[in-house]
Amino acid sequence: MSIDPILELRSVSAAHGSIEVLHNVDIQVGKGEVVALLGPNGAGKTTTIKVACGLMRPTSGSLHVAGQDVTGVPANALARVGVCTIPEGRGIFPNLSVRDNIIMAARDRAGIAVIEDRSYARFPILKERRDQLAGTLSGGQQQMLSLARGLATDPVVLMLDEMSMGLAPLVVAELYEQVTAIAESGVSVLVVEQFARTVLGVADSAVVLSHGHVRFVGPAGDLDDETLSRAYLGS
Amino acid sequence: MQQFIAYTIIGLTIGAIYALASSGLVLTYVTSGVFNIAHGAIGMISAFVYWQIRFDWGVSAPLALLIVLGVFCPLLGMFIERFVLRDLGAANEVTRLTVTVALMAGLIGAAAWIWPPDARSAFRGFFEGNVITVLGVNIGMNKIIALVSAVIVAVLLRYLLFNTRLGVQMRAVVDDRDLAELNGARPNQISSASWAMGSVLAGYAGILLAAEVQLNIIPLTLLVINAYAAAILGRLKSLLYTFVGAMVLGLLEAYLLWTSGSSWFPKSFFGFNTGGLRQAAPTIFLFICLLALPQAKLRAGMVRVAQRSREPKWSTSVLGSVVLIVGVIALTALLTRANTIFLAQCLLFALAVLSLVPLTGYSGLVSLAPLTFAGLGAVFMAKLPGNGSVLTLVAAVAIVALIGAVVALPALRLEGIYLALATGAFALLVSTLIFNQQKVFPNGSLDVPRLRFFGVDFQQPREKVIMLSVVFAAVSLMLVAIRRSGLGRQMVAMKDSPLAGAMLGMNLLKVKTVAFALSAAIASLAGALDAGKVPPDRYSLDSSLPILLLAIVGGISSIGGAFFGGVMLGTNTVMATAIPSLANIAKVTPGFIGMTLGRNVNGVSAQIGDGFRPMVEHRPSVIVAIVGPVVFWTLTTVDIVSNWQFFGLLFMWALGTIGLLPAILGGTSEMRRVLVPLTIAGLIAGFVSTTVDLPTGGRMLCLIVAATVVVQAARRKMEPNAPAAPVHSPDFAGLTTPFSARELQEVDDAIGVVP
Numbered sequence: 001m002s003i004d005p006i007l008e009l010r011s012v013s014a015a016h017g018s019i020e021v022l023h024n025v026d027i028q029v030g031k032g033e034v035v036a037l038l039g040p041n042g043a044g045k046t047t048t049i050k051v052a053c054g055l056m057r058p059t060s061g062s063l064h065v066a067g068q069d070v071t072g073v074p075a076n077a078l079a080r081v082g083v084c085t086i087p088e089g090r091g092i093f094p095n096l097s098v099r100d101n102i103i104m105a106a107r108d109r110a111g112i113a114v115i116e117d118r119s120y121a122r123f124p125i126l127k128e129r130r131d132q133l134a135g136t137l138s139g140g141q142q143q144m145l146s147l148a149r150g151l152a153t154d155p156v157v158l159m160l161d162e163m164s165m166g167l168a169p170l171v172v173a174e175l176y177e178q179v180t181a182i183a184e185s186g187v188s189v190l191v192v193e194q195f196a197r198t199v200l201g202v203a204d205s206a207v208v209l210s211h212g213h214v215r216f217v218g219p220a221g222d223l224d225d226e227t228l229s230r231a232y233l234g235s
Numbered sequence: 236m237q238q239f240i241a242y243t244i245i246g247l248t249i250g251a252i253y254a255l256a257s258s259g260l261v262l263t264y265v266t267s268g269v270f271n272i273a274h275g276a277i278g279m280i281s282a283f284v285y286w287q288i289r290f291d292w293g294v295s296a297p298l299a300l301l302i303v304l305g306v307f308c309p310l311l312g313m314f315i316e317r318f319v320l321r322d323l324g325a326a327n328e329v330t331r332l333t334v335t336v337a338l339m340a341g342l343i344g345a346a347a348w349i350w351p352p353d354a355r356s357a358f359r360g361f362f363e364g365n366v367i368t369v370l371g372v373n374i375g376m377n378k379i380i381a382l383v384s385a386v387i388v389a390v391l392l393r394y395l396l397f398n399t400r401l402g403v404q405m406r407a408v409v410d411d412r413d414l415a416e417l418n419g420a421r422p423n424q425i426s427s428a429s430w431a432m433g434s435v436l437a438g439y440a441g442i443l444l445a446a447e448v449q450l451n452i453i454p455l456t457l458l459v460i461n462a463y464a465a466a467i468l469g470r471l472k473s474l475l476y477t478f479v480g481a482m483v484l485g486l487l488e489a490y491l492l493w494t495s496g497s498s499w500f501p502k503s504f505f506g507f508n509t510g511g512l513r514q515a516a517p518t519i520f521l522f523i524c525l526l527a528l529p530q531a532k533l534r535a536g537m538v539r540v541a542q543r544s545r546e547p548k549w550s551t552s553v554l555g556s557v558v559l560i561v562g563v564i565a566l567t568a569l570l571t572r573a574n575t576i577f578l579a580q581c582l583l584f585a586l587a588v589l590s591l592v593p594l595t596g597y598s599g600l601v602s603l604a605p606l607t608f609a610g611l612g613a614v615f616m617a618k619l620p621g622n623g624s625v626l627t628l629v630a631a632v633a634i635v636a637l638i639g640a641v642v643a644l645p646a647l648r649l650e651g652i653y654l655a656l657a658t659g660a661f662a663l664l665v666s667t668l669i670f671n672q673q674k675v676f677p678n679g680s681l682d683v684p685r686l687r688f689f690g691v692d693f694q695q696p697r698e699k700v701i702m703l704s705v706v707f708a709a710v711s712l713m714l715v716a717i718r719r720s721g722l723g724r725q726m727v728a729m730k731d732s733p734l735a736g737a738m739l740g741m742n743l744l745k746v747k748t749v750a751f752a753l754s755a756a757i758a759s760l761a762g763a764l765d766a767g768k769v770p771p772d773r774y775s776l777d778s779s780l781p782i783l784l785l786a787i788v789g790g791i792s793s794i795g796g797a798f799f800g801g802v803m804l805g806t807n808t809v810m811a812t813a814i815p816s817l818a819n820i821a822k823v824t825p826g827f828i829g830m831t832l833g834r835n836v837n838g839v840s841a842q843i844g845d846g847f848r849p850m851v852e853h854r855p856s857v858i859v860a861i862v863g864p865v866v867f868w869t870l871t872t873v874d875i876v877s878n879w880q881f882f883g884l885l886f887m888w889a890l891g892t893i894g895l896l897p898a899i900l901g902g903t904s905e906m907r908r909v910l911v912p913l914t915i916a917g918l919i920a921g922f923v924s925t926t927v928d929l930p931t932g933g934r935m936l937c938l939i940v941a942a943t944v945v946v947q948a949a950r951r952k953m954e955p956n957a958p959a960a961p962v963h964s965p966d967f968a969g970l971t972t973p974f975s976a977r978e979l980q981e982v983d984d985a986i987g988v989v990p
Contacts, residue, residue, distance in 0.1 A: 055413055075416045076416045076420055079416070079417050079418055087414060091417075094410060095410050100406070100407070103403045108400070
């Protein structure tokens with residue numbers, strides 16, 4: 001018996017105003033699988049994430065979570081059932097304290113303590129900084145904060161958009177260790193990266209986008225340099 | 236000593252009311268990122284509603300209070316959030332600010348309409364007549380209630396914002412709406428809740444304040460503006476400092492009241508009455524608070540293409556100027572004397588609106604004081620020697636430009652709402668300290684002399700109108716030249732990204748000062764050329780607001796927009812005078828027009844311009860478009876067509892025909908078959924509806940209906956296959972709650988993952 005993937009985009013097209021930027025994109029993320037979404041600048045990666053998390057409505061096609069058609073369901077409702085998204089550019093509230101940022105992930109009053117404990121356990125530095133404004137943390141700490149907060153909610157799907165942007169390689173390695181650990185605990189992960197090398201080591205499979213079309217789908221190991229450079233350089 | 240205690244207690248209660256009002260302001264700012272200029276107006280309207288229920292209908296006080304604060308205020312707040320502010324996402328700070336200014340103007344107009352001054356009876360506070368004696372001083376219950384509730388509200392708000400999840404979510408939504416949504420918050424409901432709460436606080440402060448100062452629209456609205464000073468002291472963030480600021484302000488006002496009554500206090504200063512000083516105290520406090528703010532940080536611009544600022548072309552600008560002047564000359568040949576005076580009024584408004592183009596449109600600096608500079612222009616035109624000679628005009632304009640630059644200097648450190656508030660405070664200060672002086676406006680009116688120019692004294696309205704159209708055209712062309720020069724590019728660059736500008740070696744201070752001086756000079760022209768007896772309230776802050784509103788509605792970054800805004804404002808005033816039954820509607824229109832900005836951030840003229848762009852680029856259409864009015868005008872001068880019919884034809888030509896010309900002249904024959912009869916039918920409708928014997932309002936209504944029908948029918952014909960809006964899918968029945976542990980286990984089992 002086959003089971004639906006946890007997250008699935010079925011021939012999704014999406015447009016900014018009248019300009020279509022995604023054309024019939026199919027992506028499937030299975031249970032506990034890490035899928036890397038790769039592609040050059042302007043390929044439509046962030047748009048894909050926006051559709052997948054519910055912030056953008058596809059112009060055609062559908063979005064499925066655990067087999068349910070959730071096209072058009074608002075992002076906050078998806079977030080509450082376990083679709084966790086860490087958007088491009090850190091994904092923190094800069095004018096809120098670290099603790100307030102973490103509280104944002106709690107679904108009710110009782111949940112606050114649990115969420116805090118889990119986040120601090122994952123990244124102890126956050127506990128030291130909890131009363132500091134999140135905007136004053138270093139880039140790596142900000143990314144830790146958003147990752148910790150996202151994971152504390154026990155997500156079913158985790159989507160990471162350009163997590164490594166502007167961070168030191170050492171910090172990136174530390175963050176991706178966490179991602180691998182999360183996937184091993186059964187969470188499905190969709191990682192967007194512009195730089196393929198950073199993510200192919202941890203990904204099970206890869207999807208390569210360019211100009212809004214899917215150019216490659218398959219196991220991460222099958223993705224050779226030629227396919228990649230063709231997608232990036234358009235030759 | 237007894238007196239000192241008494242005045243201290245008065246000060247604390249005034250401070251308590253300010254604290255209530257300003258904490259509501261801080262709440263809406265912190266939780267929605269919008270500085271609500273209309274906060275005072277919400278308090279004002281709530282006080283009126285309370286009066287209506289409590290004193291006019293005789294409902295008991297607790298029930299009336301419950302209805303106002305429990306039902307009316309929350310609904311008003313949610314309504315404002317939903318229908319006025321929610322669509323403003325793509326707009327910049329200027330537009331957002333303007334929308335709340337519009338709200339203020341709309342609410343003031345609505346209150347003046349619903350509750351005319353003669354229909355109001357006394358407003359009594361809670362437990363009026365009951366007093367409590369503290370340290371030998373009698374204090375009314377209303378004051379005690381104010382003081383106690385201010386403390387309770389301050390504590391509760393602090394708890395809400397920093398110790399509850401709702402509070403954290405409210406602050407998070409301001410930081411990043413999308414991200415808050417990705418964290419499971421419902422941004423729309425949260426904004427709605429914070430606006431409801433802010434309105435309740437404004438309403439409560441308004442009711443308490445009305446018990447002290449009675450039901451007067453402008454004082455109630457502006458007194459709460461004083462509370463802005465307190466909020467600014469708290470940097471619009473800290474509730475504690477806001478509370479302290481409110482108390483200091485209250486005490487300051489009470490002690491000034493005390494000392495200004497003493498014999499040693501000077502009654503006049505260089506012939507200026509110092510009585511205004513006490514009234515102006517909160518405004519001065521606000522001004523000082525604003526100036527004490529740290530220098531605004533240079534920010535990198537946000538890439539927002541929703542609002543455009545197109546560089547004007549010489550060809551269109553010159554053509555527009557010529558059309559304006561020729562049009563005015565041709566039109567005045569037909570108009571009656573009274574209508575010519577109205578047209579002059581329109582052009583003066585347009586000139587005042589035009590003063591905001593370099594300042595707000597190009598440079599992105601908001602000013603709430605355009606008419607203050609116009610007023611100063613009028614004052615100098617009247618007071619300087621020369622009795623209206625050209626030299627007097629030049630001197631008046633130069634002095635006001637200088638004042639503009641000097642006043643702007645300290646304010647230039649500020650940005651956005653802080654700058655807008657500083658200009659608002661300046662407008663209030665000039666009104667209370669200068670315009671309201673016997674010495675400046677003797678017996679409440681100033682006699683501005685007519686301009687004399689090489690023997691022409693512009694006594695006839697027609698001469699005056701033509702002169703004004705020439706002045707407007709000349710100033711417009713000067714602005715076009717500035718916009719296309721290096722200075723103009725620097726202004727626009729400063730609006731887009733002050734940081735990048737500074738990095739390129741721009742002197743921001745210089746650009747800002749020049750923009751202010753230029754704007755003050757243009758505004759002073761509008762004042763100085765408005766000859767005749769003028770009252771000081773023509774140049775007050777609340778008259779300046781509609782100017783800013785219609786400038787932004789018309790499309791602030793273009794001259795066409797300024798003209799459009801001025802004409803709209805003029806028409807509105809004319810309508811109120813000519814058709815008394817519409818006077819009340821005229822009071823609220825500028826406000827309500829401004830509130831629609833959420834749907835159309837570029838202004839009306841840009842939208843109309845977009846509609847007409849295909850026409851401008853199609854030469855045969857341009858020729859036909861110009862020939863039409865010339866034919867109508869000729870028919871009118873030889874008395875084949877009456878003035879009203881001329882107006883009707885022109886109206887339909889402008890709205891229902893010109894836009895369709897490219898499709899008619901250059902489109903397919905199939906399209907022509909539909910559009911030609913349609914435009915002809917429209918013109919006949921315009922002709923007929925102005926021929927039948929109807930009152931003015933009825934004729935206008937017929938014209939508007941006819942134009943709407945033609946435009947809608949044409950639009951349907953030209954876009955037959957408009958894409959249908961996507962339908963919301965309700966297929967979410969199964970996912971209303973998070974996955975339970977058991978469900979996750981089932982999924983795990985099904986795919987064979989070992990947990």
